[in-house]
Amino acid sequence: xxxxxxxxxxxxxxxxxxxxxxxxxxxxxxxxxxxxxxxxxxxxxxxxxxxxxxxxxxxxxxxxxxxxxxxxxxxxxxxxxxxxxxxxxxxxxxxxxxxxxxxxxxxxxxxxxxxxxxxxxxxxxxxxxxxxxxxxxxxxxxxxxxxxxxxxxxxxxxxxxxxx
Numbered sequence: 001x002x003x004x005x006x007x008x009x010x011x012x013x014x015x016x017x018x019x020x021x022x023x024x025x026x027x028x029x030x031x032x033x034x035x036x037x038x039x040x041x042x043x044x045x046x047x048x049x050x051x052x053x054x055x056x057x058x059x060x061x062x063x064x065x066x067x068x069x070x071x072x073x074x075x076x077x078x079x080x081x082x083x084x085x086x087x088x089x090x091x092x093x094x095x096x097x098x099x100x101x102x103x104x105x106x107x108x109x110x111x112x113x114x115x116x117x118x119x120x121x122x123x124x125x126x127x128x129x130x131x132x133x134x135x136x137x138x139x140x141x142x143x144x145x146x147x148x149x150x151x152x153x154x155x156x157x158x159x160x161x162x163x164x
Contacts, residue, residue, distance in 0.1 A: 023146055030147035034139050038152060040092040041137065045127045045157040048077035048100070052125040056163035057104045066106060074100040077127055092137075099135050101128045105161070123163065128156040 052073045057066050072082040077100045079088040084097070103126040105113035114121040130137040136151040 026143040026146040030141050030143050033142070034147070034150075037092050037139060038155070041095075041129050041152065041155040042157070044077040044080075044091050044095070045129055045155055047080070048073045048102075048127040049125055049157045049159050051076055051082075052102065052104065052127065053159050053161050056161075057106045058163070070102045070104075070107075071097075073102050073127060077129060094140070095129070095137065099129055099131075099137055101131070101135070102126070103128070123161040124158050125161050126156055126158040128154050130154040 052069070055069050055073075057069065060066055060069055074097050075082055075084045078084055078090050078095050078097055080091050081088065084090075090096070103112050103124075105123040105125075108126075112124040112126065115124055130152050131154050137155070138151050139149060141147045141149050
């Protein structure tokens, strides 16, 4: 073979393989980022529902109301503190109080009050992030040409209340 005919072959091979490699690289990165956000949403609901299990919605502490306890739980899910200020960053980018809902034996009596188990009944508390419409948590991809923008399905954690 003539050496002149081989000039530029490596550049052509690189050009052929570069686009699939870039798509693969950006795709793995974006899917990893989406998984990281999802993990943050799961941990946010767990921390919030853990707080709620120690609260009795039927008799809140003095100076508290059921709504103020629920607001604290929603704030825990959003910013990791019982009160969120404008300076607090959300635990997961783009998460707002409007996207977090709380169910307890007073808010959802049909599904959370005196739920039968094999050993009797328990009261449940749930924290859900996301839903449909404005309440949905939307993932905004940085490389939408590889991984498009999408909405997470609702992320929910349910635990038994300590007060039943």
